[in-house]
Amino acid sequence: MKKNKKVLLTKGQEGHLSDLRRGQKAVVLDFHNDNAALRRRLLDMGITKGVVIEIKKIAPLGDPIDISLRGYELCIRKIDMEGIDIKVI
Amino acid sequence: MKLALIGNQNSGKTSLFNALTGSNQKVGNWPGVTIDRVEGSIKKYHSTIVDLPGIYSLSPYTAEEEVSRQFILNEDLDLLINIVDATSLERSLYLTTQLLELNVDVVIAFNMYDLVEKKGIKIDIKKLSNELGATIIPISAKTGKGLDELKETIFKKKYLKNKHKKIYPSDIEKFIDDTIKFYNHPWKHKFHKRFEAIKVFEEDRDYKILLGDKLKAEHLLIEKKYAMDGEQLIASLRYDYIEKVRDKCVTYPPVKETKSDKLDKIFLHKIWAIPIFIVIMGLVYFLSISIVGGLTNNLISALFNGSESVKFTIGSFSWNAPIKLEGLGPLIARSLGNIGASKWAMSLVQTGVISGLAIVVSFVPQLICLFLCLAILETTGYMSRIAFFLDRIFHKLGLSGKSLIPFIVGAGCTVPGIMSTRTVEDENEKRVTIALVPFIPCNAKLTIISLISAAFFKQIGFLVALSFYFLAIVIIILSALFIKKVLKRKEHTTFISELPEYKSPNPIYIGRDVWDKTIAFFKRAATVVVFFSVIVWTLSSFTPSFQYIDGSKFTIEQSQLKYLGDGISWFFYFILGCRLDWAASVSALQGLIAKEQVISSMEVIARTSGAASIFAPGSPFAYFNPITAFAFASFNLFSIPCVGSLSAMRHELKSAKKMFIVIACELLFAWLLASLIGIWGVFIK
Structure with a gap:
């Protein structure tokens, strides 16, 4: 599978959570997601509007990603991060 | 009083449950160990306590959340004990805010408080308790600190009543x-x-x-x-509410790189993570099978069956110690002979009971070692890392990293392995996992692997043992891809899991885990295996007209077992290298009852035939060569699992039909694979 051309986001730019590189921090702006269970799960895990997320670790095979938020770490797949809009801080 | 214990996954819930009730639940450092709710009692206070599965929310989407939600809503509970991982307060209190909306009183147990202090996090417990409107007791379920205070608060009813604080805008x-x-x-x-x-x-x-x-x-x-x-x-x-409360009551030290981050730089390294994983698993099996197994296997066998000398092996080195042992079996048989017991009674005890038991018991030390290693990997948090970095592969197969847990548990025993598929949220993913878990060699199948690799592959024995695991992995991958193709499932699986911090292993819980598994293994050996060993002995020691086969007038070729085996030996014709062998056939058939039974049956048949061991001259299995042995083992490993696993499968698939489809596929597949290996063996000769 060929990787999509990666958009590099810099401070202040908006994009998807999946576009971030390791060490970048961003604030969550909104969700768009039609899978109700997934959406609810993300909310329950603390991914709500305004929360700050940092990309901590990336699995050796490139996916999933370990993010840090609300004082803990969460593993999540890139594909599920695509539905989360963010702004880099 | 009726209490329920509720909290996030991996918050130490099961540890607290054990500490309160004194019972032995399995504890791990990966999210989702409690499979179903478990009830225990605290006799001193005439109370029952229910351990609910770990959840993050009372939403209705996963099976665990549904179980917990329905239970709490329908059951008349006196108190909820909400266990909170105090090191990740924000996320944990999210569930607490939901619990406080129920019409039940809640006591919050702040677990891992020792770690909080170590990290320099300062929590004003009294203030926080006031803000939330619920009593908070700091505890450490691991060291037992704070447990007495928790018990006193609960049972002397010293806790705050639920005030239903209004936390939302007007x-x-x-x-x-x-x-x-x-x-x-x-x-x-x-x-x-x-x-x-x-x-x-x-x-x-x-x-x-x-x-x-x-x-x-x-x-x-x-x-x-x-x-x-x-x-x-x-x-x-x-x-928002939790953040507000947190800012009032908690002060965090400045953020710095944690120990877990440092360790993850090694264990989750881009290049080294997978080699490290393979080396660790290789070491685990090398240590268990080649070192511990090699040092104890022959010794235990000699203690039961008697021997002129005892062979110790470590990897490729072996040493024959001139220790003469009479052995338990011969000793009892001799004593029976002295008091005038008949020949067949002596044989029943020595061959039917003792030899059958010995072959299983001789694997106990290496299984203990294996259980120990896996328990350490589990409680330290390394297993969670494996699930994390292998998720990409599982994702490609239409599964998630969470399916790894059933496979690893299944390497111990298929039954709990299948039961732990309940933590797999997606229903399809769960079914596929259930169908594939029996392919992972469980510890009962390990007895077959160990026997074959020691007898035919001596120096490279542990490599052959490992090769069975790799073969199992290849089969699982191919099957999963096949299922994904055939069912054309939509790719809608997710993997959202907490990455716990590394923790030092807790010897008490590891000890308990190893003890439980060993006892469970031993119990089966002492009951099921001995029972069927005696049956095999009977069938192999008497002719159809119940004449005792003493080796002179009649031989084992005239036994009832032979006639039974003849009836099914066609099925194993190709597997055994184009040979009709009744003895191997009946032994494989018994794998249905318990996989340990395969080698136990072979041992009894060999000894009844007068051979010194399974593959020794004079034994019906003496013709086995490395390829026949590999083919025979493959069939036993990958065909229908034991009856215990079948009932677990039926239970989890919630359908007997689905279970039969799964086992029919497994049987067909194993037969084809083993037959191909068997035929290949004939050709290269």
Whole structure:
């Protein structure tokens, strides 16, 4: 599978959570997601509007990603991060 | 009193449950160890306590959340003990805010408080307790600190009553009140009105139809005002509230790189993570099979069966110690002979009971070692890392990293392996995992692997043993891909899991885990295996007209077992290298009862034939060569699992039909694979 051309986001730019590189921090702006269970799960895990997320670790095979938020770490797949809009801080 | 224990996954819930009740639940450092709810009792206070599966929310989407939610809503509970991982407070208190909406009192146990202090996090417990409106007791379930205070608070009822604090903005609180007051419908659970009114606001799956016209308008207005739908709004507001409370009561030290981050730089390294994983698993099996197994296997066998000398092996080195042992079996047989017992009674004890038992017991030390290693990997948090970095591979197979847990548990025993598929959220993913778990060699199958690799592959024995595991992995990958192709499933699986911090292993719990598994293995050996060993002995020691086969007038070729085996030996014709062998056939058949039974049966048959061991001259299995042995083992490893696993499968698949389809496929597959290996063996000769 060929990787999509990666958009590099810099401070202040908006994009998807999946576009971030390791060490970048961003604030969550909104969700768009039609899978109700997934959406609810993300909310329950603390991914709500305004929360700050940092990309901590990336699995050796490139996916999933370990993010840090609300004082803990969460593993999540890139594909599920695509539905989360963010702004880099 | 009736209590329930509830908390996030991996919050130490099961540890606390064990500490309170003294019972042995399995504890691990990966999310989701409690499979179903478990009940225990605290006799001193005449109380029962229910351990619910770990959840993050009372939403209805996963099986665990559904189980916990229904239980809490329907059961008449005196108190909820909410266990909170104090090191990740924000996320943990999210569930707490939901629990406090129920009409039950809640006591919060702040677990891992020793770690909080170590990290330099300062929590004003009294203030926080006031803010939340619930009693908080700091504890460490691991060291036992704070447990007495927790018990006293609970059983002397020194805790705060649930005040149902209003934590939402006034317009939402008004909606909640209005819903409770004016909307006249039969509540599903009349005791939990606030909880249910909030579910109405969230438009929860179970409460959608309950919204009336007037309230609908009010609801719409609020959603518009905050620019979020009900579900999103409630989740955000809960977290807002928690942040506010946190800022008042908790001070964090400046952020620095944690120990886990440093360790993850090694264990999750881009290049080295997978080699490290392979080396670790290789070492685990090398240590268990080649070192511990090599040092003890022959010794135990000699203690039971007697021997002129004892062979110790470590990897490729072996040493024959000139220790002469009479052995338990011969000793008892001799004593029986002295008091005038008949020849067949002596043989029954020595061959039927003792030899059958010995072959299984001789594997106990290496299994203990294996259980120990796996328990250490589990409690330290390394298993969670494996699930994390192998998820990409599982994802490609239409599964998730969470399916790894059943496979690793299944390497111990298929039954709990299949049971632990309950932590796999997606129903399809779960079914596929259930179908594939039996392919992973369990410890009973390990006895077959160990026997074959020691007898035919001596120096490279541990490599052959490992090769069975790799073969199992290849089969699982191919099957999963095949299922994915055939069923054309939509790729909608997710993997959202907490990455726990590394923890030093807790010897008490590792000890308990190893002890439980060993005892379970031993119990089966002492009951099922001995029972069937005696049956095999009987069938192999008597002719159809019940004449005792003493080796002179009659031989084992005239036994009942031979006639039985002849009836099914066609099935194994290709597997055994184009040979009709009744003895191997009946032994494989017994794998259905328990996989240990395969080698136990072979041992009894060999000894009844007068051979010194399974593959020794004079034994019906003396013709086995490395390839026949590999083919025979492959069939036993990958065909139908034992009856215990079948019942677990039926239970988890919730359908006997599905179970039969799965086992029919497994049987066909194993037969084809083993036959191909067997035929190949004939050709290269």
